[in-house]
Amino acid sequence: MPSVDRSVLSFGQTSTYATEFVSALLEPARSTPPLICAPNGKAATRRYNIYRNNVTVSLINALAATFPATLRITGEAFFRAMARAHVRANPPTSPLLFEYGRDFPAFIERYEYAQSMPWLVDVARIERAWLDSYHSDDVPPLPPQALASIRSDELGGIVLVPHPATRIVFSRYPAVSVFVANRSHDPVGRIEATGAEAALVTRPVLDVAVHILPPGGFAFLDCLIKGETLGTAVAVAMGECPEFDLSVSIAGMLQAGAFTAIERGGMRE
Amino acid sequence: MGRLAVQPEFRESHAARFPEHPIAARVGTSFKHEHLTAILADSAYAGFFEVHAENYMGAGGPPHHALARIRSDYPLSLHGVCMSIGGPQPLDRAHLARFKGLIERYEPSLVSEHLAWSTHDTTYFNDLLPLPYTEASLARVADHIDEVQEAIGRSILLENPSTYLVFRESTMCETEFIRALVKRTGCGLLLDINNVFVSAANLGFSALEYLADYPIQYVGEIHLAGHVEQQDDEGSVLLIDSHDGPVADAVWKLFDVVLASTGPMPTLVEWDSAIPAWAVLKAEATAAQRILDRHATTPGSGNANAIS
Numbered sequence: 001m002p003s004v005d006r007s008v009l010s011f012g013q014t015s016t017y018a019t020e021f022v023s024a025l026l027e028p029a030r031s032t033p034p035l036i037c038a039p040n041g042k043a044a045t046r047r048y049n050i051y052r053n054n055v056t057v058s059l060i061n062a063l064a065a066t067f068p069a070t071l072r073i074t075g076e077a078f079f080r081a082m083a084r085a086h087v088r089a090n091p092p093t094s095p096l097l098f099e100y101g102r103d104f105p106a107f108i109e110r111y112e113y114a115q116s117m118p119w120l121v122d123v124a125r126i127e128r129a130w131l132d133s134y135h136s137d138d139v140p141p142l143p144p145q146a147l148a149s150i151r152s153d154e155l156g157g158i159v160l161v162p163h164p165a166t167r168i169v170f171s172r173y174p175a176v177s178v179f180v181a182n183r184s185h186d187p188v189g190r191i192e193a194t195g196a197e198a199a200l201v202t203r204p205v206l207d208v209a210v211h212i213l214p215p216g217g218f219a220f221l222d223c224l225i226k227g228e229t230l231g232t233a234v235a236v237a238m239g240e241c242p243e244f245d246l247s248v249s250i251a252g253m254l255q256a257g258a259f260t261a262i263e264r265g266g267m268r269e
Numbered sequence: 270m271g272r273l274a275v276q277p278e279f280r281e282s283h284a285a286r287f288p289e290h291p292i293a294a295r296v297g298t299s300f301k302h303e304h305l306t307a308i309l310a311d312s313a314y315a316g317f318f319e320v321h322a323e324n325y326m327g328a329g330g331p332p333h334h335a336l337a338r339i340r341s342d343y344p345l346s347l348h349g350v351c352m353s354i355g356g357p358q359p360l361d362r363a364h365l366a367r368f369k370g371l372i373e374r375y376e377p378s379l380v381s382e383h384l385a386w387s388t389h390d391t392t393y394f395n396d397l398l399p400l401p402y403t404e405a406s407l408a409r410v411a412d413h414i415d416e417v418q419e420a421i422g423r424s425i426l427l428e429n430p431s432t433y434l435v436f437r438e439s440t441m442c443e444t445e446f447i448r449a450l451v452k453r454t455g456c457g458l459l460l461d462i463n464n465v466f467v468s469a470a471n472l473g474f475s476a477l478e479y480l481a482d483y484p485i486q487y488v489g490e491i492h493l494a495g496h497v498e499q500q501d502d503e504g505s506v507l508l509i510d511s512h513d514g515p516v517a518d519a520v521w522k523l524f525d526v527v528l529a530s531t532g533p534m535p536t537l538v539e540w541d542s543a544i545p546a547w548a549v550l551k552a553e554a555t556a557a558q559r560i561l562d563r564h565a566t567t568p569g570s571g572n573a574n575a576i577s
Contacts, residue, residue, distance in 0.1 A: 017401050017436065018357050018389045025394060035401075036434045039473045043502045047434040047471075050499075050509060054396040062395070092393040095351030095364060096326050135327030138334075164328065206331050 024048070025055050026088050059087040062097045063104060067127045069182035070108070073120060082111055098135055101128060122175035123182070126210065129167035129201045133208045136165040141204040141257030147250070154264070156231030160224050161261040161268065165203035168213070168221050172196045176212045204257025211256050216244025221253065290344035292317050292378040294533035294565055296558040297346060298550050299540055305335050307547035316554050317344035317378065319537050323351050325375075326367045336375065346379035346490065346537065347371060351393070354413045354427075355400040356386030369421045379490050379535060381426040381459045382417065384410070384447070401436030402446040407453075414454040426459035426489045427451075431496075431510035432468040443468075444482040451487050458484065461492035462523050463516070463539075467508040471501075476523055485530050493520055493557060494539040512541040515553055521560070528564040536561060 017035060024030035032048045063083040064071050071079040086107045092100040105124040108114050114121075141163050150158065169175070174193035181188045198218035200211040213221065220237035224230070237244040253259065262269045297317035300308075308314065318339050325332050339345065349368055352360065372380060385397035400406050418424050429447060441449075450456060460483070469476040495514035501507045516524075516538065528534065538553045 017406070017438070018386065018398075021398060022389045022392070022394065035438065036436055038434060038501060038503070041437075044434045046499075046501045047507065050433050050507070051396055051398060055394045058395045092395065093391045095323055095353075095361070095388060095393045095395075097323070097395065098327060133330075135330050135332070138329035165330075203330065206334060 025052055026091060028052070056084060056087055059091065059100070060084055062092075063087070063101050066098070066101045066131050067104065067124055069127055069179050070120060070124045072182045072188070073117070073123065073178070074114070078113070082108065082114065085111070098131055101131075104128070119171065119173035119175050119178055122169060122171035122173060123179050125169045125171075126175060126179045126199045126201065127183075129169055129199070130208050130210065133165040133167055133201045133203045136163075136203065139164060139260050141202075142254060142259040142261065144251070144254045146254060146259075146262060150262070156229060156234070157264065158230050159227060159263040160230060160259040161263060162225045163202065163204070163257055163260040165201070165208070166225070166258045167199075167201040168218060168225065169199040169201070170196075170218050171198065175199070176210060179210065200253065200256060200258060202256045202258050209256060211252070214245065214248050214252060216241030217249045217252070220244065220246075220249055221258065224259075287340050287376055290317070290342075290378070292344035292346070292535045294561060295344065295535055296554045296561060297344070297535065297537045298554050299537070300336075300339055301540075301544050301550075302332070302335055303544065304547040304550070305338070309338065311547070311551070314343075314551060316551075316558070317346060317535065317537075319346035319348050319379075319539075322347050322349040322368055322371055325371055340375050340377075345375055345377040346381065346535070347375065347377035349380070349382040349425075350397070351387050352382045352413075352417060353386040353388045354382055354417065355384050355398075355406075355410055355430075356389060357406070357409055358389065360413055360416055361388065365417060365420050368417075372421050372423075379426060380421065380423060381428055381490060383428045383430065384450075385430050397430060399430060399432060399434065399436070402439040402441045402443060404440065407441075407446060407449055411450055411453040414450060414456050418454065418456065424454075424456050426457045428459040428461050428492065429464050429483075430468070431461070431464040431471075433471050433507065435472065442482075444479060444484075448484045451484050456487075457489040458487045459490045459492060460485070460488045460527065461494070462527060463492065463494040463496055463520050464510060466517070466520050466523060467496050467510045470506060470508045477526070480523070480527060480530075485527070488527075488531050488534060491524065491527065491531075491534050491536040492539055493524060493536060512539050513543040514540075516557075521556075524557070525560055525564075528560065533561050533565045 020033045020035045023033055032045045036044050036048060038044045038047055060080055060083040064079065086104055090103050105121045105128060108124050109121040174191060174195060174197045176197040176199045177191050177193040181191055198213040200213050200221065202209050216237040219240040220233045223233035223236050234246055295317050297319050300318035300320050320336060325336055352364065383397050386400060387394050387396060387398060427450065429443065451458065465476050465479055469479060493516045494512045495516055496508045497511045499507045499509055536557050538557055540550055
């Protein structure tokens with residue numbers, strides 16, 4: 001291991017090549033850094049452009065791989081222009097590319113040319129949630145009958161621990177229907193849904209599944225994910241949505257593998 | 270990726286030990302998830318698989334399930350892409366810990382990284398960026414290799430880059446730089462023959478002279494890959510290390526020349542974009558295996574003077 005002093009010293013001495021080399025990588029208007037050349041001292045603009053191109057195109061491709069439905073909705077040229085603007089403004093800060101694109105939905109929301117498609121940002125959020133679910137930890141979900149053995153007077157006090165793969169996304173538009181239609185390889189027909197839709201994304205075993213939450217389901221699950229008791233979650237959901245049906249919501253969520261454990265009095269069971 | 274019928278075992282599987290599979294004198298291919306079903310149905314394949322470490326640094330899910338399936342049946346080579354060993358700034362300790370975790374979990378036969386860098390300050394550029402060859406960068410890269418090897422408790426194979434340009438400040442050539450790194454750190458080498466060919470064409474040197482000056486006795490793995498042709502500012506040919514097609518004839522020829530020096534050596538056919546059907550990739554591996562097998566039976570193979 002290098003000692004701390006030496007590390008600081010040699011960093012100071014050798015940092016110029018990296019600083020200079022990256023100075024124009026994401027900025028096409030800047031000229032080729034003078035520290036490099038072609039053999040025999042000749043111009044290296046096209047040679048430097050290989051790196052510029054690799055960086056930008058590979059990161060656009062990474063976004064295209066994470067957001068395929070968004071790409072299908074906007075078309076290739078629109079998507080790549082939008083992704084290029086995002087890559088230049090917000091390049092990744094982690095070498096793990098499956099972590100890249102967390103800011104992309106917010107970028108889409110502000111992107112001038114996407115304003116006519118207000119549901120696009122929600123589709124992108126579902127796609128980002130899908131990838132998080134895909135890479136999340138493998139733990140067994142709570143079985144559907146897990147609550148059957150709990151006394152009814154104790155139910156209100158329990159906490160349902162979300163499964164690591166569980167994500168929820170709320171949309172004022174039918175974003176889940178749009179997502180599902182555009183993630184398949186089939187032709188996209190007319191989307192009949194018109195109202196708000198909330199997505200529940202789960203991966204109980206290997207396959208990521210995206211479900212539409214029933215009325216009040218988003219408020220209910222949002223509370224549970226934040227660690228509130230079942231009783232509080234029911235009260236919040238009923239307050240926000242009079243049609244909230246506890247048994248339908250909870251059965252669907254357990255069936256989808258949304259939880260991994262039950263806690264009572266702070267103890268996991 | 271396709272649906273998998275087998276249920277993953279949960280946490281317990283992390284502690285499970287995989288069988289040992291010999292990798293010497295075998296040919297491998299890049300492992301791509303879209304090939305998993307075809308690979309599992311192909312009992313005739315006797316090669317190894319190489320994966321990019323970063324693709325398996327998520328907590329769980331289908332990538333780990335697929336890799337565990339592959340690892341239980343085949344030898345594995347773990348190829349790091351983003352360690353930024355060739356950069357001036359300190360290594361990312363969290364990334365190094367993830368790398369170490371993968372090695373412990375999957376017990377790969379081979380572990381390699383690049384003579385390149387990809388992160389500067391906090392930005393990850395997702396490309397293998399070049400470095401100048403100076404005494405200062407040599408000391409820095411040697412420290413980084415020491416740090417990686419100390420962390421993972423084993424030596425790594427360091428891959429020579431594909432090069433498109435030179436740094437004015439460089440004071441030594443690439444082979445000199447690599448030789449000094451081997452001497453200082455005890456690391457082994459991953460000789461990417463396509464990269465040698467691409468760099469030689471781009472920088473106007475002889476690939477054979479490069480190989481004659483390269484410390485070939487420290488090679489522990491060979492890479493072969495395809496490249497494409499473009500033009501530079503002067504209209505000269507510029508070869509791009511694209512990994513998107515079959516291995517070029519000239520690279521096959523150099524492979525033959527290298528094997529005459531090294532003897533049979535684990536050899537990977539890399540194919541990372543425009544990925545073909547498994548049968549096409551396997552055919553490329555079979556072609557490499559034929560050349561390897563010829564060197565396994567040729568008297569005098571392993572002669573260190575074969576490249577001169």
